[in-house]
Amino acid sequence: MTARLGALGRAELTLLVRNRYALFTALLMPVLMVGVLRSSLDRVGLDRAGMNAMEAALSGGVVMMLILVVYLNLVSAYVARREELVLKRLRTGEASDREILAGTALPAIVLAVAQSALIVGAGAVLLDVRAPARPELLVGGVLVGIVMLIALAGATAAITRTVESAQITTMPLFLVSAMGSGLFVPLEVLPERLASVCELLPLSGVMTLVRTGWLGGGGGAGESAGAALTALAWTVISVFAVQRWFRWEPRR
Secondary structure (H helix, E strand, O other): OOHHHHHHHHHHHHHHHHHHHHHHHHHHHHHHHHHHHHHHHHHOOOOOOOHHHHHHHHHHEEEHHHHHOOOOOOOHHHHHHHHHHHHHOOOOOOOOOHHHHHHHHHHHHHHHHHHHHHHHHHHHOOOOOOOOOOOOHHHHEEEEEEHHHHHHHHHHHHHOOOOOHHHHHHHHHHHHHHOOOOOOOOOOOOHHHHHHHHOOOOHHHHHHHHHHHEEEEEEEEHHHHHHHHHHHHHHHHHHHHHHHHHOOOOOO
């Protein structure tokens, strides 16, 4: 199993390196988005959230990076491999469905983990951002976010006809998460009723775990547990959607 995953991962990494757009999205777009987050947060009152603009931008940048590196890239990858009949051919071999999907996602997983560590390290060493207050929550948030976004990518690929249309089908989750899950504006500064609704969005739990794990604060164990349950619930729903509707052959 490990050998098959490694082979699939190496093949997918080769394709990623050859795709300049995908490589730009994975490596440079997160840096640009952190800059956008930083400039937008200058106009937001963060006193109630207990953080400054740089801390909010970097913690939000971790989850934004997960969306760009894992979700956006994998939707295009799954659709491209399906339309090129790669997935259909792989299913005739020894690899199971889970191995095929995981192997395709392997380069994105490695990049996401590496860039998360880089953002946190650069923030603590170079940008005078506090060190992670609860590393276990930060790591847990990143890992559950990766698993959720892999599953969401598979579910989105099921309704995406071509690689080009992936730019459209991925836009709803991107916009909803960016504006409603606390990436651009922390939920703590939103009106209470609106924040309560936004807490139920797919990536809100991940954002809460990442921000609490890095910057501390929050509402204690109850809030962290609620965020974890929300993230896990969306992960289970996404996995079910992949099992039920994922397509292995081209859409006709």
